[in-house]
Amino acid sequence: MAVYIHERHNWTEFQWEDEKILNLLSEVRHLQGKLIGKVELLGFELKDEANLETLIQDVVQSSEIEGESLNPEQVRSSIATRLGLDNSGLVNSDRHIDGVVEMMIDATQNADKTISAERLFSWHGALFPTGRSGLYKIDVAQWRTGDMQVLSGGIGREVVHFEAPKAEKITEEMNEFISWFNTDSAIDPVLKAAIVHLWFVTIHPFDDGNGRIARALTDMQLSKADGVNQRFYSMSAQIKQERKGYYTILEKTQKGDSDITNWIVWFLNCLKESIIASNTIIDKVVRKHHFWMQNNVHISNDRQRLILNKLMDNFEGNLTSSKWAKITKVSADTALRDITDLVNKGVLLRTASGGRSTNYVLNW
Known part of the structure; x- marks a missing residue:
């Protein structure tokens, strides 16, 4: 009897109940449209600043989900440099932060929204420039060669939440995923983002960094859905706030069958809240702009x-x-x-x- 979704026959033939998601999907799409319309009124300078603030939040919060704290000032400096924005007076960033930033910018800012094994390998190499995750040496810029379990609890009290596909299946699984990701389909781009996230973290193709790369791929797909190469809401920040619920629904889905309705509902609700929260970033950018308009002459x-x-x-x-x-x-x-x-x-x-x-x- 199958224990995990990936052990089922044709497990990637995902299904969902339209009547349970269509109203929520329509609401999310409406909010996306309103947000993009709002930022279009800001002008180029403020749009760039809103994009910068969102990317900072995305990079910092995505790392915090994995228990890693990044210096926001270094993240700001790294992003500003790579986007060609004014970063005078900002601190220098280390190569680890630069790697996370390079992955996120490549995923969301570049016009080419396709992926390949080499592109994913380059992201993974950027995340782990020393070839280590903490104290441990890992396989970098290649698919994992060992088994993978998601555990919690202390030594001797470990709880197995998930076992990923065997290493010998990774190449085949990832080839199918990459082909599907790059192929246009009739699936709504937002729904595709939900599937992208679930599919990738279920394969768990790398020794480490799977969550961060999954969120980068999600942002890449959401940028397709938005029709812009800038980010104005942070899914990672919202997942960080709802981390417990995220891991709970993920575990239930990965131990279920190919009906992923509940996962999609959770994903859409999380996305909805992230778009609503984006108003805080935009209001901050506008407020900061007005402050400098009034006070620049006094500096x-x-x-x-x-x-x-x-x-x-x-x-x-x-x-x-x-x-x-x-x-x-x-x-x-x-x-x-x-x-x-x-x-x-x-x-x-x-x-x-x-x-x-x-x-x-x-x-x-």
């Missing part, structure tokens, strides 16, 4: 511009003169002069606390 140096941009992004804790000095690598006196200049011009506000705890906030 005296690059240090001020750097800190103000940080305050509008993801600044940790409160802004103090000592933190300003540390970030900009200047003396305490210079930091205080920079701050006082912005306070006098009404760009920053001094909070009620005094003494060493004095801190400053943006005057939005």
